[in-house]
Amino acid sequence: MAPTAPPPDTPKVPRRAWLLFLGVVVANILLVQYCAPKDEATTLPWSRFRQEVANGNVASIDARGDVIAGRFIRPVQWKDQRDTTATTPRSVTTFTTTVPAFADPGLEALLAAKGVEIRVVSTQEKTSFVGMLFSLVPTLLFIGVYLWFFRRLARQPDMGAGLQGFGRSTARRFDTTSDTKVTFDDVAGIDEAENELKEVVDFLRDPGKYTRLGGTAPKGVLLVGAPGTGKTLLAKAVAGEAGVPFFSMSAAEFVEMIVGVGAARVRDLFRQARENAPAILFIDELDTVGRARGQFSIGGTSEQEQTLNQILTEMDGFSSRQGIIVLAATNQPDLLDKALLRPGRFDRRVVVNLPDKTGREAILAVHTRGVPLAPDVRLATLAADTPGLSGADIRNLVNEAALLAARREQDHVTQKDFLDALEKIILGPERPLLLSPEDRERIAYHEGGHAILGLVVSGADPVQRVSIVPRGQALGVTYQRPDSDRYNYPEGYLRARIIGALGGRAAEELVYGTKTTGAENDIEQVTQLARNMVTRWGMSTALGMVQLAPRENPYLGTVAGFPGPHPYSEQTAEAIDAEVQRIIAECHAEATHQLTVHRPALDRLAAALLTRETLDASEILEVTGLPPAPALRSVKRPG
Numbered sequence: 001m002a003p004t005a006p007p008p009d010t011p012k013v014p015r016r017a018w019l020l021f022l023g024v025v026v027a028n029i030l031l032v033q034y035c036a037p038k039d040e041a042t043t044l045p046w047s048r049f050r051q052e053v054a055n056g057n058v059a060s061i062d063a064r065g066d067v068i069a070g071r072f073i074r075p076v077q078w079k080d081q082r083d084t085t086a087t088t089p090r091s092v093t094t095f096t097t098t099v100p101a102f103a104d105p106g107l108e109a110l111l112a113a114k115g116v117e118i119r120v121v122s123t124q125e126k127t128s129f130v131g132m133l134f135s136l137v138p139t140l141l142f143i144g145v146y147l148w149f150f151r152r153l154a155r156q157p158d159m160g161a162g163l164q165g166f167g168r169s170t171a172r173r174f175d176t177t178s179d180t181k182v183t184f185d186d187v188a189g190i191d192e193a194e195n196e197l198k199e200v201v202d203f204l205r206d207p208g209k210y211t212r213l214g215g216t217a218p219k220g221v222l223l224v225g226a227p228g229t230g231k232t233l234l235a236k237a238v239a240g241e242a243g244v245p246f247f248s249m250s251a252a253e254f255v256e257m258i259v260g261v262g263a264a265r266v267r268d269l270f271r272q273a274r275e276n277a278p279a280i281l282f283i284d285e286l287d288t289v290g291r292a293r294g295q296f297s298i299g300g301t302s303e304q305e306q307t308l309n310q311i312l313t314e315m316d317g318f319s320s321r322q323g324i325i326v327l328a329a330t331n332q333p334d335l336l337d338k339a340l341l342r343p344g345r346f347d348r349r350v351v352v353n354l355p356d357k358t359g360r361e362a363i364l365a366v367h368t369r370g371v372p373l374a375p376d377v378r379l380a381t382l383a384a385d386t387p388g389l390s391g392a393d394i395r396n397l398v399n400e401a402a403l404l405a406a407r408r409e410q411d412h413v414t415q416k417d418f419l420d421a422l423e424k425i426i427l428g429p430e431r432p433l434l435l436s437p438e439d440r441e442r443i444a445y446h447e448g449g450h451a452i453l454g455l456v457v458s459g460a461d462p463v464q465r466v467s468i469v470p471r472g473q474a475l476g477v478t479y480q481r482p483d484s485d486r487y488n489y490p491e492g493y494l495r496a497r498i499i500g501a502l503g504g505r506a507a508e509e510l511v512y513g514t515k516t517t518g519a520e521n522d523i524e525q526v527t528q529l530a531r532n533m534v535t536r537w538g539m540s541t542a543l544g545m546v547q548l549a550p551r552e553n554p555y556l557g558t559v560a561g562f563p564g565p566h567p568y569s570e571q572t573a574e575a576i577d578a579e580v581q582r583i584i585a586e587c588h589a590e591a592t593h594q595l596t597v598h599r600p601a602l603d604r605l606a607a608a609l610l611t612r613e614t615l616d617a618s619e620i621l622e623v624t625g626l627p628p629a630p631a632l633r634s635v636k637r638p639g
């Protein structure tokens with residue numbers, strides 16, 4: 001959907017902005033001119049005022065509360081007796097004075113007799129100065145907004161020219177011919193995506209080859225994946241492998257801009273790429289401007305639409321023969337405007353998944369290339385310990401471990417450094433908190449409850465660590481992790497998770513008979529899981545295999561709500577709630593039952609936690625004397 005008239009080359013916006021700004025300045029000057037008092041009124045003593053009234057020399061007065069301002073008919077010579085520096089009397093025409101508390105009975109009659117014009121100003125009204133300030137508020141606001149805006153503009157890189165650079169793209173260019181270029185060697189663990197992009201590299205190396213054989217070369221490729229999976233890295237590597245320049249910008253930058261700027265920048269970015277073709281053009285966070293139109297929130301609409309339209313126009317405007325390939329990244333492909341996905345635009349989609357265990361090991365290898373590792377470091381074990389971590393997380397892990405080793409004044413990074421760094425990344429940094437002995441004991445039982453259930457409920461993820469050291473928002477942590485990457489979750493496993501998560505509260509109830517707020521996070525997780533079992537995974541016989549909630553965005557790990565009212569009846573809504581509550585109640589009963597049975601182990605674990613604070617997997621088994629959790633029994637159905 002191209003705009004009907006091509007926008008002019010220089011955006012209109014800056015000129016308009018300048019005019020507005022000038023207008024505001026002029027208006028302010030005028031306001032100040034007219035509102036400022038012309039000649040300052042002299043404060044006269046009451047007696048002198050009374051005397052001039054009697055002389056018939058007062059033309060008019062404005063009375064406001066106990067203050068009278070007025071004007072004489074003929075100027076009055078007056079010298080303040082208290083002012084020793086004044087040598088000659090001043091000539092006074094406008095004056096103010098204050099009405100005495102003892103009032104002045106004869107004054108009113110005298111004023112009338114002398115024909116003085118009297119105006120009374122209500123004290124309810126704001127004083128003229130305050131009034132002026134109020135009338136200035138909108139103007140001041142305007143100025144504020146513009147100053148903010150210009151400051152922002154000035155902060156943009158390559159914007160030294162101020163408004164001159166308005167609409168110029170802030171595309172970052174990477175010189176891919178230098179030694180620092182990124183290649184496929186720097187990308188690991190996402191081989192499928194890498195292979196799919198090899199074709200793009202081939203094309204960029206020899207754009208003629210494709211067209212010679214009559215094939216159509218790719219034009220736009222959408223990289224879809226969770227944050228930190230290496231989409232940007234991959235795009236850079238494609239440019240590096242092909243030896244072509246790489247231009248990139250983040251679509252999110254456009255969102256806050258004023259209308260017209262995003263479009264102008266897109267135009268400029270494509271122009272730069274054309275001038276340097278063959279080239280890679282990378283647009284990060286495409287979904288921020290590429291959302292299906294009509295879904296925008298009020299306010300940002302036109303800017304995002306204009307930017308999106310401009311991207312579409314530019315994509316249509318060059319032929320793939322020119323040797324430009326546009327790569328765009330998103331983690332919300334479902335939200336993209338369908339127009340973006342049409343043939344000749346982003347018609348190819350490359351999914352960049354979170355790395356599996358082998359992938360994580362390969363990424364660890366890439367990022368530890370320049371790191372001196374101690375002989376005890378086992379990358380394979382680390383890879384097994386880090387399910388769910390993205391490439392960016394792994395880079396972060398290596399970095400943290402190296403920093404730790406440096407702080408510990410070691411020459412090499414050891415396995416322990418890695419594990420401590422991992423703990424910090426997964427569980428959050430330790431937070432010094434002064435807790436009372438009672439609180440510590442309660443937390444020890446709470447975490448102990450989670451941990452015991454992780455040992456005794458079949459199907460539960462093995463307990464790796466339990467700790468009562470406060471970290472981040474948590475007062476204690478029980479860390480459970482599967483032995484291998486999981487892609488499919490049996491119902492029994494989900495129940496084991498819910499039972500385990502309820503173990504903290506169950507233990508507190510068992511030992512103290514009271515509840516605390518400490519279970520908030522557990523309750524949140526449990527509710528989410530139980531609700532998903534009912535509404536998405538067909539695990540409630542009462543409701544059956546009916547989809548009652550939208551699919552989770554696999555790239556974000558979040559559940560988006562149904563737009564508008566949910567597509568089921570109120571009875572169904574009630575049934576869902578009842579089923580969620582039933583599952584949680586059953587699991588809570590099971591948690592309480594198991595903890596009652598294993599109370600001696602729970603007491604031992606809580607006591608050990610109070611003295612040692614953190615226990616690892618083998619210490620937990622030793623202290624509790626319990627075997628690791630049995631696996632779920634899988635029943636093979638005949639037939």
Ligand code: ADP
Binds near residue numbers: 190231329
């Ligand atoms: P995305 O664009 O998907 O959000 P990035 O490409 O910006 O992720 O990843 C950030 C950093 O994380 C990269 O610069 C790289 O150092 C590291 N990284 C991410 N994925 C990988 C990977 N598959 N292989 C090696 N390093 C990776």
Ligand code: ZN
Binds near residue numbers: 504
């Ligand atoms: Zn808990």
